[in-house]
Amino acid sequence: xxxVTQLGSHVSVSExxxxxxxxxxxxxxxxxxxxxVQYPNQGLQLLLKYTTGATLxxxxxxxxxxxxxxxxxxHLTKPSAHMSDAAEYFCAVSYNAGNMxxxxxxxxxMVKP
Amino acid sequence: xxGVTQTPKHLITATGQRVTLxxxxxxxxxxxxxxxxxxxxxxxxxxxxxxGEERAKGNILERFSAQQFPDLHSELNLSxxxxxxxxxxxxxxxxxxxxxxxxxxFGPGTRLLVL
Numbered sequence: 001x002x003x004v005t006q007l008g009s010h011v012s013v014s015e016x017x018x019x020x021x022x023x024x025x026x027x028x029x030x031x032x033x034x035x036x037v038q039y040p041n042q043g044l045q046l047l048l049k050y051t052t053g054a055t056l057x058x059x060x061x062x063x064x065x066x067x068x069x070x071x072x073x074x075h076l077t078k079p080s081a082h083m084s085d086a087a088e089y090f091c092a093v094s095y096n097a098g099n100m101x102x103x104x105x106x107x108x109x110m111v112k113p
Numbered sequence: 114x115x116g117v118t119q120t121p122k123h124l125i126t127a128t129g130q131r132v133t134l135x136x137x138x139x140x141x142x143x144x145x146x147x148x149x150x151x152x153x154x155x156x157x158x159x160x161x162x163x164x165g166e167e168r169a170k171g172n173i174l175e176r177f178s179a180q181q182f183p184d185l186h187s188e189l190n191l192s193x194x195x196x197x198x199x200x201x202x203x204x205x206x207x208x209x210x211x212x213x214x215x216x217x218x219f220g221p222g223t224r225l226l227v228l
Binding site: 045 | 115117144146148155156157158161168169171203205210214216217218219220221222
């Protein structure tokens with residue numbers, strides 16, 4: 001069964017600093033990979049996704065992620081954190097054979113002024 | 114705003130009761146997915162409907178059931194409620210049936226509290 005691991009349930013950065021949120025998946029077949037963001041009291045919003053093609057994926061709000069098959073990783077980065085980036089971030093995977101998203105445990109990003 | 118609506122926003126009920134959560138997908142979307150978000154289990158897929166028919170099933174309890182109506186809205190029925198059913202229930206929708214590649218758009222959720 002597929003699984004997703006997000007290292008660090010809480011990450012704190014200073015405003016303007018690099019954001020790095022880690023995601024690793026376990027799979028024997030190529031996955032489709034997603035990052036979602038959840039702001040307080042709101043639903044999930046898609047940041048970016050990787051299905052096929054270029055392994056560096058750019059998303060909304062300046063975020064990007066790189067699919068590294070050899071490392072089974074899909075880490076999310078943003079060069080410069082903004083206060084409005086404070087939220088919970090979820091990595092998710094799906095597979096061609098299935099329709100469901102399997103989510104990681106989430107990482108709460110805190111941005112300090 | 115994703116275009117997916119869920120009602121009610123909040124629901125407080127007692128153990129043993131039954132509740133119905135409602136979801137309207139984005140205009141044009143044929144698939145509806147239900148997810149449960151709880152502190153101990155995280156975000157878990159429950160079930161998917163596509164154009165009125167069940168398409169995929171996840172970790173959905175037998176006490177829970179869902180359906181999708183001809184107008185494509187969906188309802189999730191939770192019965193014999195237990196304290197552990199307290200959670201945030203999300204509905205998501207997508208255009209087609211292949212949720213694996215498609216973007217799923219999430220509603221704001223229904224927060225259920227079982228006392």
